[in-house]
Amino acid sequence: MSDFDYSRSFRGQALAARLRRASDLLDRDGTRVYAAQAVRFEQRWYGILRQLIANGPMSVGAIAKVLRITHVSVSEASRSMEKAGIITSAASPEDGRKRNLVLTDQGRALAADLAPLWGAFNAAADELNTEAGDLVALLDRLDDALARKSMYDRIVERLPSLTESSFDDT
Incomplete structure (x- = not known):
């Protein structure tokens, strides 16, 4: 097996692939840490849990x-958190038609138990x-650049003008 790194060889042209790879590596290692500590916790739950705390x-x-x-990302993660007993949903006191996510006693206990582990993650x-x-x-600068102009807009401005007739089958 070669040490050649296909994505790295494309430099900035593989930006999305490199960010996904880094995210996957970090998530995989986080998952390994939780498993090694015999804790059932998914990386995608962290931000939601921290907000509710x-x-x-x-x-x-x-x-x-x-x-x-x-x-959609929050909805999917919150459904699995609800199944795990970490959160529940309740009618909003301001508007009974809306639902709020609420930490359960089990969720609060889990957060307290995980505090030292999260300290190690943060360090x-x-x-x-x-x-x-x-x-x-650098990620802050990337966020700012994308806020100024999305990747979509950057790509579309480089495409040749397409007319509706370009999409006709006739």
Whole structure:
């Protein structure tokens, strides 16, 4: 097997692939840590759980907005958190038609048990960030660049103009 790294060879052209790979590696190692500690916890639950700890009951939409992820991502993760007994949903006191996610007693106990482990995660993340030359600052710059102009817009402006007739079968 060769040591050739296909994605790395494409430099910035493989940006999305490299970010996915880094995310997969970090998630896989996090999952291994939880498993080694005999804790049933999914990486995708962390942001939601932290929001509920910090803010109390919140809607899926409010969590998605704070975390800057999709409503669908929060909904999917929250369903599995509910099945695990970590959260439940309850009618919003402001609007009974809306549902809020609420930590259960089991969820609060899990968060308390995981606090030391999360301290180790945070210290390791800080170490890795420093070793990588303050990657977080670069990711902030990437977020800002995407806020100024999306990848979609950057791609579309490079495509030749297409007319509706280009899509006709006749």
